[in-house]
Amino acid sequence: MSTKTVFTTGEAAKICKVSQQTIIRCFDNGSLKGFRVPGSRFRRIPRDQLFAFMRDNGIPTDALESGRKKLLIVDDDEDLVELISDGFQRDGRFDIKTVNNGFDAGMGVREFRPDLVILDVMLPDINGKEVCQRIRSDTALDMVKILCISGMVERDRVEELKAAGANDFMQKPFVIDDLVAHACGLLDMERVVSS
Numbered sequence: 001m002s003t004k005t006v007f008t009t010g011e012a013a014k015i016c017k018v019s020q021q022t023i024i025r026c027f028d029n030g031s032l033k034g035f036r037v038p039g040s041r042f043r044r045i046p047r048d049q050l051f052a053f054m055r056d057n058g059i060p061t062d063a064l065e066s067g068r069k070k071l072l073i074v075d076d077d078e079d080l081v082e083l084i085s086d087g088f089q090r091d092g093r094f095d096i097k098t099v100n101n102g103f104d105a106g107m108g109v110r111e112f113r114p115d116l117v118i119l120d121v122m123l124p125d126i127n128g129k130e131v132c133q134r135i136r137s138d139t140a141l142d143m144v145k146i147l148c149i150s151g152m153v154e155r156d157r158v159e160e161l162k163a164a165g166a167n168d169f170m171q172k173p174f175v176i177d178d179l180v181a182h183a184c185g186l187l188d189m190e191r192v193v194s195s
Helices: 009-016 020-028 047-056 062-066 078-091 102-112 128-136 155-164 176-186
Strands: 006-008 043-046 069-074 094-099 116-120 145-150 168-171
Touching (some): 006 009, 006 047, 009 020, 009 047, 020 043, 043 047, 047 062, 069 078, 078 094, 078 176, 094 102, 102 128, 116 128, 116 176, 128 145, 128 155, 155 168, 168 176
Parallel strands (some): 069 094, 116 145, 145 168
Antiparallel strands (some): 006 043
16 A cells, blocks of 8 residues: 655646646645755655645545545446456455446546546446546546446447547456456556466
8 A cells, every 4th residue: 555655746636636737736826735856846745735735625535545546337237347346356456336327327426536437338327428428527527537348349439438538448348357457557557466
């Protein structure tokens, strides 16, 4: 578990789920305390200062506390949801929440603020493309990554999903470890090789 004590502006931006420019602006105007690396222009933010900044601005601090990524799995196939959850639990760096329809997905994203949504395209109520569009219509959710999964194959449908805001797509059936590796790639996490 990484318990870093000092963060770069990029790392702080990821933790706060805001743009790096926002962090730099807050650093420069003094609302986010930190220091510059001697002899350079690099800004560094101590953990306690980042924590105070997040608390003062109503940003959930759990990402900083646990260092874990939040994952929302959206699929109406309960067996598959269980398989995916198990795969990410084995990785050990994820807090996982699951829902089984598009409506709950929309609610879940707003309340849970996941780092990543694994989204089945064929949901019982609304399709994955619409879920992507809803997530992307809310600028507060810009940092949320969306990985769509589906058994459908047409390339143009995949392009439509990406146009609607999906970051990536994986074809079902897939190997769970490949899905976890894919997710780690999207989240810029190091790949943990299970022994």
